[in-house]
Amino acid sequence: MSVTTELGANKLIPAVSYIASFFTALGGFITQMDVGLIVGIACALATAFVNWFYQKRKSLREERSAEIDDRIKERSAALDDKIKKLQAQVLLRQLEGLEDER
Numbered sequence: 184m185s186v187t188t189e190l191g192a193n194k195l196i197p198a199v200s201y202i203a204s205f206f207t208a209l210g211g212f213i214t215q216m217d218v219g220l221i222v223g224i225a226c227a228l229a230t231a232f233v234n235w236f237y238q239k240r241k242s243l244r245e246e247r248s249a250e251i252d253d254r255i256k257e258r259s260a261a262l263d264d265k266i267k268k269l270q271a272q273v274l275l276r277q278l279e280g281l282e283d284e285r
Contacts, residue, residue: 213221
């Protein structure tokens with residue numbers, strides 16, 4: 184076995200032992216009701232966070248949609264104005280053509 188592997192094992196075994204001891208001691212202090220309470224609170228907080236996250240995305244999507252709708256309305260109004268001007272020019276040319284024929 185190499186020196187590096189032996190040093191890693193020498194550090195890993197006590198660390199695992201301390202972690203196991205911590206959870207064993209924790210198990211002595213916490214009842215099943217306490218665990219249920221902690222899990223319930225964690226689930227409630229997670230639900231609130233997920234709800235907030237998706238509501239935020241929904242509001243951003245609605246804002247973008249409103250901005251796009253406003254741009255479309257502005258461009259549509261500009262196109263309507265251009266169409267009216269072109270129609271007026273066509274009518275004037277037609278009237279000029281009729282006057283020239285007389």
